[in-house]
Amino acid sequence: MALSDAILVCLTERPMSGYDLAKYFDTSIGFFWHATHPQIYRELKKLGQRGHVVSDEEIQSGKPNRIVYCVTDAGRQALLEWSRKPVAPAVIKDDLLVRLQAIEHIDKRALRQQITARLAAHREQLAQYHHIRDVRFSDGEPEPGDLGKLMGLELGMEYENGWINWCKNALARLEPAGD
Amino acid sequence: MALSDAILVCLTERPMSGYDLAKYFDTSIGFFWHATHPQIYRELKKLGQRGHVVSDEEIQSGKPNRIVYCVTDAGRQALLEWSRKPVAPAVIKDDLLVRLQAIEHIDKRALRQQITARLAAHREQLAQYHHIRDVRFSDGEPEPGDLGKLMGLELGMEYENGWINWCKNALARLEPAGD
DNA sequence: TTCGTCATGTAACCGGTTACATGATTAT
DNA sequence: ATAATCATGTAACCGGTTACATGACGAA
Incomplete structure (x- = not known):
């Protein structure tokens, strides 16, 4: 459940494509919550179905088109509700x-x-x-x-x-x- | 792959049943590698198939019988080989x-x-x-x-x-x- | 009588990883 | 030539979590 919230967190920063998110997860937020690109694409689909994000296709020539995702009001609301739930304790796994x-x-x-x-x-x-x-x-x-x-x-x-x-x-x- | 090794580590300490292991994973080794009882029973079955552990049933009256597992020489060898493989870097997930x-x-x-x-x-x-x-x-x-x-x-x-x-x-x- | 402990497991599901797949562009 | 980057995804698998299931014993 938390990956979808981590994605929403990223998208409050700025609208991003799946590819952008995957790179973002390799640097900033990824220090605290890792995710790979198949996970991200899967989760974006679910988030769209729930109405927490909307997508917008940027047509590009030569390269494949970018599908840019943006948080909706419902998504922002979901983020707020998530932030009120007690956090899972951090677990060492080493x-x-x-x-x-x-x-x-x-x-x-x-x-x-x-x-x-x-x-x-x-x-x-x-x-x-x-x-x-x-x-x-x-x-x-x-x-x-x-x-x-x-x-x-x-x-x-x-x-x-x-x-x-x-x-x-x-x-x-x-x-x-x-x- | 690492859960089976964690179990072998526990069993080098002393022979244990699945139940014992589950409790052990709630205290000592569990601080660094968590596992639940369905995982443990599943993994013990696989370890048995690979010949890394052998089981011995302790008949008890009243209570269900204890199935006690013990590391074999092959298991000890597997542990040694595992210890030579490079470790996965510890990841924060919070x-x-x-x-x-x-x-x-x-x-x-x-x-x-x-x-x-x-x-x-x-x-x-x-x-x-x-x-x-x-x-x-x-x-x-x-x-x-x-x-x-x-x-x-x-x-x-x-x-x-x-x-x-x-x-x-x-x-x-x-x-x-x-x- | 109800809860916790001992002791085994299964089933269904969810989340994460790896490999596969495509295809153009740019840099070495 | 070859590799890396941009950009999308799917498929298969593996590992982890939650809930279900059983049943006797002892303590509150």
Whole structure:
């Protein structure tokens, strides 16, 4: 149920095509809710049937036509109602943590490599968040509409920092062992 | 594919029935990989077909019989191979963060309530992690087999602390506005 | 007597992933 | 030539959730 709402959230920003949405889900909102293009096209169809979005075809020559979607008043209402429902608690679902539970039955060298790779990935993600913040929210007080996005970025940074700390600690603990 | 491995991880700890596993997934390993009982029974069947587990029925009177599963050598081998494959990166998937992206189109009072509820939930989870650490890993150096579990708990604590910080910060930012 | 626990499972559904499919344009 | 980008979608599959189903025991 939440993917349709995530799409509505994107479309309040500006009208977008399925293709645009798929790219958007690879960058901004996708940091907190991932979606692939088959999901998006499927969901747009349902949203249209419910009357939460309307589509408008932009004729293009050479390229395929763009079908641009726009939130309706009913869609805006649905968004408001969704925002009042209690949120599902965030759940960790992590392969690496599962492996740790069986530390004596797995390949420890591989584990160290994987933690090292994770550390690099989290550092990169943190750098990306910093970059986005610097180019989009450089000046003092953000506009009210941007506040939420800035807060999202900050959560992302908090999250990545937590992982970075943990990875460094974990490697320090695992390195000394001669295995 | 990872649920079957998570089950194997549990069964390296000790032989368990489907029911036991379902409870186990509600507490220890479930902090990092959730599973419901229909999933578990389904997966145990597949694991049996692959020869990664063997089952043994404990006859009980009054209660239904327990079907206890045990990892085979092939299962242990599968676990080792799984541990060498690169890990899927941890993905955030969070309703609350999605709502933040549309902060001007949602019910802000509800948002504050939800962040307050989150803060409480994360504090509770942190307390639970502390409790588990204190009763299970109170003494100085943990046994090698427990090291991974302790590290898992520490990641959990890092994670919850990050959220707690963020929630406090977010409330401070949202409270002052008269709505 | 009603609820919770022990213990097994199935069925239907929904959501997410991967692969398939098309076809023109532009850059290397 | 080859690959990437623009732009739409479908089909098959797999994984996860919810509800259904049974039935005995013990505690409030």
